[in-house]
Amino acid sequence: MCGIVGYVGPGSSLDVLLSGLKRLEYRGYDSAGISVIDQEKGLQTRKRAGKLKVLVDDLALSPLPDTHIGIGHTRWATHGAPNDINAHPHLGGEHLKLSLIHNGIIENFSELKKELIDFGVKFSSETDSEVAAHLVAREYETVNDLTQAFRNVVRRLQGAFTLLCIHEDYEDLILAARRNSPLVIGLGVGENFLGSDVAAFVEFTKKAVAVGQDQIVELRADSVRITSFEGAEIIPETFEVSWDASAASKGGWPSFMAKEIADQPQAVGDTLMGRLSSDGSVKLSEFSGLSSLTEMNRIIIIACGTAAYAGEVAKYAIEKWAKIPVSVELAHEFRYRDPVLDSQTLVLAISQSGETMDTLMAVRHAKELGAKVLSICNTQGATLARESDATIYTHAGPEVAVASTKAFTAQLTAGFLVALALASMRKSMGAVELRELGLELLKLPRHVKEVLESVERMRFLGKRLSGAKSILFLGRNVGYPIALEGALKLKELAYIHAEGFAAGELKHGPIALIEQGQAVIVVVPSPKGNHSLHPKVISNIQEIKARGAVVIAIAEKEDRLVAESADEVFEIAPTNPIMSAVLAVIPLQIFAMELANAKGLDVDQPRNLAKSVTVE
Numbered sequence: 001m002c003g004i005v006g007y008v009g010p011g012s013s014l015d016v017l018l019s020g021l022k023r024l025e026y027r028g029y030d031s032a033g034i035s036v037i038d039q040e041k042g043l044q045t046r047k048r049a050g051k052l053k054v055l056v057d058d059l060a061l062s063p064l065p066d067t068h069i070g071i072g073h074t075r076w077a078t079h080g081a082p083n084d085i086n087a088h089p090h091l092g093g094e095h096l097k098l099s100l101i102h103n104g105i106i107e108n109f110s111e112l113k114k115e116l117i118d119f120g121v122k123f124s125s126e127t128d129s130e131v132a133a134h135l136v137a138r139e140y141e142t143v144n145d146l147t148q149a150f151r152n153v154v155r156r157l158q159g160a161f162t163l164l165c166i167h168e169d170y171e172d173l174i175l176a177a178r179r180n181s182p183l184v185i186g187l188g189v190g191e192n193f194l195g196s197d198v199a200a201f202v203e204f205t206k207k208a209v210a211v212g213q214d215q216i217v218e219l220r221a222d223s224v225r226i227t228s229f230e231g232a233e234i235i236p237e238t239f240e241v242s243w244d245a246s247a248a249s250k251g252g253w254p255s256f257m258a259k260e261i262a263d264q265p266q267a268v269g270d271t272l273m274g275r276l277s278s279d280g281s282v283k284l285s286e287f288s289g290l291s292s293l294t295e296m297n298r299i300i301i302i303a304c305g306t307a308a309y310a311g312e313v314a315k316y317a318i319e320k321w322a323k324i325p326v327s328v329e330l331a332h333e334f335r336y337r338d339p340v341l342d343s344q345t346l347v348l349a350i351s352q353s354g355e356t357m358d359t360l361m362a363v364r365h366a367k368e369l370g371a372k373v374l375s376i377c378n379t380q381g382a383t384l385a386r387e388s389d390a391t392i393y394t395h396a397g398p399e400v401a402v403a404s405t406k407a408f409t410a411q412l413t414a415g416f417l418v419a420l421a422l423a424s425m426r427k428s429m430g431a432v433e434l435r436e437l438g439l440e441l442l443k444l445p446r447h448v449k450e451v452l453e454s455v456e457r458m459r460f461l462g463k464r465l466s467g468a469k470s471i472l473f474l475g476r477n478v479g480y481p482i483a484l485e486g487a488l489k490l491k492e493l494a495y496i497h498a499e500g501f502a503a504g505e506l507k508h509g510p511i512a513l514i515e516q517g518q519a520v521i522v523v524v525p526s527p528k529g530n531h532s533l534h535p536k537v538i539s540n541i542q543e544i545k546a547r548g549a550v551v552i553a554i555a556e557k558e559d560r561l562v563a564e565s566a567d568e569v570f571e572i573a574p575t576n577p578i579m580s581a582v583l584a585v586i587p588l589q590i591f592a593m594e595l596a597n598a599k600g601l602d603v604d605q606p607r608n609l610a611k612s613v614t615v616e
């Protein structure tokens with residue numbers, strides 16, 4: 001959580017910092033602040049509680065000098081309430097000449113704070129971050145070299161941190177350090193950038209360097225030096241950002257979420273591109289990073305939130321097509337028990353951001369136990385990709401809205417590709433059958449487009465149910481994780497109680513929740529692909545309707561039995577039953593977005609959330 005941006009160069013630091021913060025605001029929006037160094041006025045700082053707009057309006061009323069160096073921060077509060085004082089940057093030193101921003105949690109801040117208080121340092125905020133600002137300022141007074149002071153301090157910090165620091169005495173230097181939190185450098189011509197991710201600077205440069213664990217960056221307009229915390233030189237490895245700057249703007253849509261839902265045919269299509277030939281054969285060149293794939297005897301999928309639901313769907317595909325046993329684990333649960341795994345276990349980590357701390361910690365733990373790690377990730381230069389043995393990038397483009405939509409359908413698509421590639425490699429299915437599945441997968445972008453063209457009724461239902469206190473979701477087979485995802489979307493966007501259930505579980509308890517008028521959304525399996533499940537779900541619909549439920553069904557086109565039993569039916573194109581998950585989730589995304597819109601809520605930045613959960 002928290003977004004950080006830094007700029008040094010001939011351009012306007014205010015413009016770069018504010019546009020970078022706008023693109024990073026999805027990471028946290030409790031407060032925002034910037035510091036710049038002006039040749040005459042020295043260090044200048046402005047910070048405000050609330051969304052970035054509050055800071056922008058404040059700067060419009062009372063501008064800061066436009067300078068050529070600065071740092072900016074958008075906060076998701078951990079230590080201390082979201083107010084002006086706890087907002088970053090934090091200043092350090094007797095004359096407050098040093099400014100510092102922080103993403104992460106400094107775990108040993110209490111003892112460090114006590115040490116500083118004993119020295120007579122006065123704190124203004126309740127944050128852990130201010131400790132780092134005062135420590136660097138004090139150390140600088142002693143060693144008289146800012147880089148050395150910064151290095152000495154970061155080596156004392158424990159926990160997770162990306163720190164950016166500037167000092168009035170150094171008008172051309174930004175210092176940065178990274179441990180367990182993300183940091184990327186943007187390389188310009190005569191100017192350089194820092195950001196929590198490439199979205200911070202993609203408008204200005206596409207040449208980037210991902211900063212590694214426990215490294216320090218000395219950034220000047222015309223040079224970049226990277227060293228380890230101990231001082232060893234690191235040769236930077238540059239990469240080209242494939243995202244287009246316009247992809248991270250709303251482009252005329254009322255919200256990023258609306259745009260990202262509409263982006264899905266392209267997100268799915270781009271994820272397939274170059275991996276699935278027109279004859280239906282799948283080739284994942286990424287597998288070459290995993291030498292012993294054929295010897296793997298099981299797969300553990302690790303992820304959180306929506307990405308974990310993508311993992312649940314991937315499990316159905318991998319087990320059915322590649323015949324490898326799969327378990328899906330929430331990363332934070334997996335990490336803190338004693339999982340049994342070895343060198344024949346493949347861990348498949350799924351993460352849009354590639355920076356989710358729970359997932360990263362679980363991956364590190366799995367590697368320590370000897371497992372190989374394959375990841376599905378949407379963000380170039382992300383820590384997860386750097387720490388995996390191989391990575392399959394979903395090409396969904398930047399996802400800005402906090403609620404995941406296009407990244408989810410791209411993750412599902414990548415999961416299908418992994419399952420088919422494994423099946424082909426292990427010869428668990430005949431070549432013809434495999435290619436038929438590949439051909440069906442090729443049709444997905446078109447089917448997604450068709451779903452998006454027919455969602456009007458779902459929009460209407462979202463608006464109509466905006467007064468509901470609770471909405472339930474049911475599904476079976478891949479419909480179950482889709483029901484869970486539908487409920488999660490509704491909770492995070494509309495702040496109403498929503499729960500997803502496996503339809504078969506109804507009679508084991510949840511049916512007691514059904515009363516007159518209870519809205520239930522049912523994801524119905526295909527009647528053709530799931531001969532045995534379809535009638536069972538139809539019976540579930542009858543059972544809840546008999547008890548007063550209002551049923552909205554997501555079902556395959558021309559499913560007569562559903563049309564006879566549900567109150568409303570949203571139809572999706574017939575496709576492979578596992579792949580149908582991609583189509584079934586779209587009406588649920590639209591439903592949640594419209595319901596939240598009808599309640600007047602901010603669908604891009606729901607309360608209490610941040611897109612990238614970079615603390616455990």
Ligand code: M6R
Pocket residue numbers: 304305306307350351352353354355356359402403404405488492611612613
């Ligand atoms: O970046 P990640 O995919 O690792 O994020 C995982 C979850 O935090 C994320 O999917 C979260 O559940 C979304 N807000 C759901 O819309």
